Amino acid sequence: MNRMNRRAVLRGLAGTSIALPWLEAMNMRKAHAAPGMSDTGFPKRFIVWATCNGFHPPIWDPSGGETDFVMRPVHKALEPFKKDLVIVAGLNDAAFGASHGDLHSRGMCTFMSGTESIVNAAANGGAFGGESKASGGITLDQEIVKRLAPNTKFPSLEMTFIGAATGPYGTTSYLDASKPLSGSKDPNAVFNRLFSGGAGGGASADPATAARLVAERRSILDGVGKTYQGLLPKLGMADRDKVDSHLTQIRDLEKRLQVMQPAPAAPAGSPVGGATACLKAPPASSASDRPAQAAAFVDLLGTAIACDLTRVATMQWEMTTGNSVYSWLGISRGHHDMSHDGDERSDTVAELTKIHTFYVEQLARLVTRLKSIPEGNGTALDNTIILHVCDLGRGNNGHTGTNKFHMLLGHGGGALKNGGRLLRYTGDANNKLFVSILHMFDIPANTFGDPSLSSGPLARL
Amino acid sequence: MKASVALSLAASLTLACSGSIEPMPGPQAGGPADIAGPSIGGSGGTGSPSKPPVGGPGGAAPTPSACKPADPLPAPLRRLTRREYNNTIADLIGDTSGPANSFSPEAGSTGFDTAADGAALNDKVVANYATAAETLARSAAKNLPALMGCDPVAMGEQACATQFIARFGRRVFRRPVSTDEQARYEALFASSRQLGGFAAGIEDVLRAFLMSPQFLYRVELGAGPGPRAGLTKLSPYEMATRLSLFFWAAGPDDELLNAAQSGGLNTVVQIKAQAQRLLMHEKGGRLVRDFYDQWLEADALDSLFRGATFTPTLAGSMRQEIQTYFDQLIRQRGAGWSELMTSRTSFVNDELARLYEIPGITGTQFREVMRQGDRHRGFLTMPGIMTLRAFPNEGSPIHRGKFIREQVMCEPKLMPLAGVVIPKIPPADAGKTSRQQLEEKTQVVEPCKTCHTLMNPPGFAFGKFDQVGGWHDVDDQKRPIDTAGTLSGTDVDGSFQGHVELIERLAGSKQANACVGKLWFRYAVARMETATDDCTMRDLSDAFTTAKGDVRSVILGLATSDAFLYR
Incomplete structure (x- = not known):
């Protein structure tokens, strides 16, 4: 119940620009804006852009200095957005180093949480000391959701392009230790969830019909909630937690129905939002047309941001050990198989370049979309941070958690003003980057993840 | 190195158990209604006292203390x-x-x-x-x-x-x-x-x-304490639900609910009778089909890339063959491990018949066939299984060998160690066959040698099957394909000439038998086995190795084990 109250308080705050006295003590970047809001009153958004099976340094590492760096061919599609880009090279996944066992699941279970993974040593011992079976803590995206509790229809959105969207090898986002959030793999289903008249929504052409549907849904949910309530006293502690969180979700769903009528909320003063701009369907797509599906995911993400349906999202492009064959790029070997090849294999390097170029092109599509959404004197990209991140450092020549390659795109509502920079580090913990990102979202923090691994933000960022 | 240590440990754990169970009754003539089963990890049950142990298959003296009863299902909702x-x-x-x-x-x-x-x-x-x-x-x-x-x-x-x-x-x-x-x-x-x-x-x-x-x-609220500490009885309706969700992956029918209502699920005998009905019911096919589909990861067939001839319809047919095979052989014919590994029977439609080169089969309807000749035995050579473990344009001996070790023999996962660089395997050429190229790169020096010596040979055995399970007597250069090898690190070590001899070895393997028991345990009890399950594991293993062991008896044994009867 405490959590609920806190959420309610924060929700109230998110919609106001009054700075309460206690907020000033929270070491906020901008004392005059509400947390998670830009200086100009637009919501800040955080998007995790996760790729898997490691990077391949010869493909990725740019040359040159901090501001005169030369981007690699794989980054060509981002060239027009160089001013919106900060490359953060050379961090270590500190929690990867602190964890044990199989390298793939280890990377996947630590790379966004900065916390030692939970290892399933007994079940799958063998040569690798077990697989990681889950993240050992909350991931950065969900920390932002938790701390800002945005008053949006969906707290966050998780989507997965290819490969498993669940389990230790296929999950980027965790609500908490061992609480994975699996991604949706079907853009059409995501679209329905975001916009249909289903129980999660309330949109209808006719306002009276919409209102009646919402009222009916709310009344049924209320009754259903009572059946969960009634079950609670009969259960043991662990089961009670489970049913209690189900109940909380039902109550939240009821509230969302309330919040959402009669039309999707748009940021105050925003020239965008409202039914017409929001309800634009992405092109229909199917799993047999992967490029179209990728585009549909990106467009949905852009639309969800444009309509302020969510402010936090994770787009996962592959699972770790994912052995998908990117046949539409003319590739005939599996991604994971290739990620084990040595650097000297020019044929593999060429194929991996194709795969990463494909990802970067999708990223450029998203950036273009966000730049097309006007917000005040700028665009949605100005109020967004996209974190491009990978499960591992090096994929080829051994899977590592060191020398990782991160990219930040966007400006976080003024929190990351100077783009066009290449920042090199020598083994600082990625936890520091995550602390910096929390600060960009006006979240006071000195550590993220396991506090024993590092503290403080990343210098120079 | 580490892998083989873990292997021998696992083997000794399985074999060290010296307790005993009721002897497995011989096969009954009366068909499915008479499926008999051993008691699996049981402690007496709720109403039907089991007979005292009378000596295991080897005639060893009963040592009940060596047997720790199984833990109940994980309690979480x-x-x-x-x-x-x-x-x-x-x-x-x-x-x-x-x-x-x-x-x-x-x-x-x-x-x-x-x-x-x-x-x-x-x-x-x-x-x-x-x-x-x-x-x-x-x-x-x-x-x-x-x-x-x-x-x-x-x-x-x-x-x-x-x-x-x-x-x-x-x-x-x-x-x-x-x-x-x-x-x-x-x-x-x-x-x-x-x-x-x-x-x-x-x-x-x-x-x-x-x-x-x-x-x-x-929802399992329980119905009072069970026969020993830590066990809680289930209410009859909760029992009915466990049974139907296990056997049918669905809620109970009226007959099962009526049994719960009228005191028809209070004893192990009654529960077993219902379990038998559910297994043999049309919906019982779901259990066998889904279990084997998941074990073999056959769902992956839907998203594989194997060139233009591998269409979505063909992928569906391959999956259908696997499911039908296990359902028919286990539920209708009471097949045991050995028969499943070696049967010439299968179920095909026109496109599968073309892959098998069986003439005269038209239409998409599946029918039973005998796979004559020396190519096919059991399920391992099925097109779907061969397709799952392959590259887009050729079969993959390493993936096939890895599959046999990890999934058929339940050995720990075999993956490259940290920092290992995978060498480039040159394609077959006029000088060397693809097998020779692979052996040179993976079986000669460490860190590759240890694991690849275990997994390559059983994979090479299937070298005549291509990426969709089609058969080739010779390679691209018209050279014979070498499918001979030596199996090591198992209980059925030794040399084999080709896949049929390998399959025959595996069909007689206690380790493979025990693996099937483990897998069924994990499916039924919904968790990994632990040290406290040693006895149950041994019972399951014995149930399979007992003459003409019937997979149905293991399924039914699990459904009447403590782990299943209590929470």
């Missing part, structure tokens, strides 16, 4: 899996569209979805349930007579609704609707009828049913 949701909806309202397919996939720790505690519960999960309930109820309410089983005009709207809530609710909740619940749902019906009429009232009741915890969760 579980949500229906997507499979269970789909099947239950199909049974309840006849919608076979798979409404749960778009729900978040399960993340199981055993490799089977039964262990899935579900992905973390978030807004999406709950919104999915709400949306599905709304859609399903709306469409079901369009055909009220079929849904309700009473005629509101003849019977009166209120009486018909009351009866619907009680009768239909019993199947939704998998137990009788309580007086309080009856009143609450009648009130919902009344208020919705007032707003939108009779059909709207029923639709809303159905919607609420499908979102209720009694439907979405396997």
Whole structure:
């Protein structure tokens, strides 16, 4: 119940620009804006852009200095957005180093949480000391959701392009230790969830019909909630937690129905939002047309941001050990198989370049979309941070958690003003980057993840 | 190195158990109704005292103290899996569209979805349930007579609704609707009828049913202490639910609910009789089909790339063959491990017949065939199995060998160690065959040698099968394909000339037998085995190795084990 109250308080705050006295003590970047809001009153958004099976340094590492760096061919599609880009090279996944066992699941279970993974040593011992079976803590995206509790229809959105969207090898986002959030793999289903008249929504052409549907849904949910309530006293502690969180979700769903009528909320003063701009369907797509599906995911993400349906999202492009064959790029070997090849294999390097170029092109599509959404004197990209991140450092020549390659795109509502920079580090913990990102979202923090691994933000960022 | 240490440890654990169980009765003549089974990890049961142990297969003196009884199922409340949701909806309202397919996939720790505690519960999960309930109820309410089983005009709207809530609710909740619940749902019906009429009232009741915890969760409150500390008895309805979710991946039918109501699920004998009925029921095929589908990861066939000839229809046929084979051989013929490994029987349609080079089969209908000649035995050579472990343009000996070691023999995972660089394997050329190239790069020096010496040979045995299971006597350069090798690190070590001899070795392997038992345990009990399960594991292994061991008896044994009977 405490959590609920806190959420309610924060929700109230998110919609106001009054700075309460206690907020000033929270070491906020901008004392005059509400947390998670830009200086100009637009919501800040955080998007995790996760790729898997490691990077391949010869493909990725740019040359040159901090501001005169030369981007690699794989980054060509981002060239027009160089001013919106900060490359953060050379961090270590500190929690990867602190964890044990199989390298793939280890990377996947630590790379966004900065916390030692939970290892399933007994079940799958063998040569690798077990697989990681889950993240050992909350991931950065969900920390932002938790701390800002945005008053949006969906707290966050998780989507997965290819490969498993669940389990230790296929999950980027965790609500908490061992609480994975699996991604949706079907853009059409995501679209329905975001916009249909289903129980999660309330949109209808006719306002009276919409209102009646919402009222009916709310009344049924209320009754259903009572059946969960009634079950609670009969259960043991662990089961009670489970049913209690189900109940909380039902109550939240009821509230969302309330919040959402009669039309999707748009940021105050925003020239965008409202039914017409929001309800634009992405092109229909199917799993047999992967490029179209990728585009549909990106467009949905852009639309969800444009309509302020969510402010936090994770787009996962592959699972770790994912052995998908990117046949539409003319590739005939599996991604994971290739990620084990040595650097000297020019044929593999060429194929991996194709795969990463494909990802970067999708990223450029998203950036273009966000730049097309006007917000005040700028665009949605100005109020967004996209974190491009990978499960591992090096994929080829051994899977590592060191020398990782991160990219930040966007400006976080003024929190990351100077783009066009290449920042090199020598083994600082990625936890520091995550602390910096929390600060960009006006979240006071000195550590993220396991506090024993590092503290403080990343210098120079 | 580490791998082989772990291997021998695992082997000694399995073999060290020296307790005993009731001897396995011989095969019965009377067919499925007489399936007999050993007691698996049991401690006496709820009403049918088991006979004292009379010596194991080897005639060793009984040492009951060596046997630790199995732990009960993990107690946590579980949500229906997507499979269970789909099947239950199909049974309840006849919608076979798979409404749960778009729900978040399960993340199981055993490799089977039964262990899935579900992905973390978030807004999406709950919104999915709400949306599905709304859609399903709306469409079901369009055909009220079929849904309700009473005629509101003849019977009166209120009486018909009351009866619907009680009768239909019993199947939704998998137990009788309580007086309080009856009143609450009648009130919902009344208020919705007032707003939108009779059909709207029923639709809303159905919607609420499908979102209720009694439907979405396997609620097990227990019914008092069990026969020893730590065990809690299940109520008869909870037992009925466990049984039906295990055997049918769906809720119980009226017969099972009636048995629960009339004291027909109170003893192990009664439970076993119901278990036998459920297994042999048409819906019992789901258990066998889904188990083997998940074990062999056959669902991956739907998303593989194997060149232009590998169409989605062919992928579907391959998957269908695997499922049909196990269902027919196990449920209808009482096959054991050895027969499953070596049978010449299979079930094919026209496109599979072309791959098998069996003439004269037309049409998409599946029919039973005998696979003559020296190419095919059991399931390992099936096109689907060969296709799953292959590269897009050729078979993959390493993946096939790895599959045999990890999945058929239950050995720990074999993956490259940290920092190992995978060498480039040159393609076959005029000088060397692809096998020679692979052996030179992986079997000569460490760190590759140890593991590849274990997994390459059984993989090479299948070297004549290509990436879709087609047969080749010679390679691209018209050279013979070498499929001979030596199996090592198992209980059936030795040399073999080709895949048929390898399969025959594996068919007689205790380790492989024990592996099947382990896998069934993980599926049924929904967790990994632990040291306290040694005895159950041994019993399962013995059940398979006993002459003509019948997989059905192991399934039934598990369903009447303590781990299954109590929480």
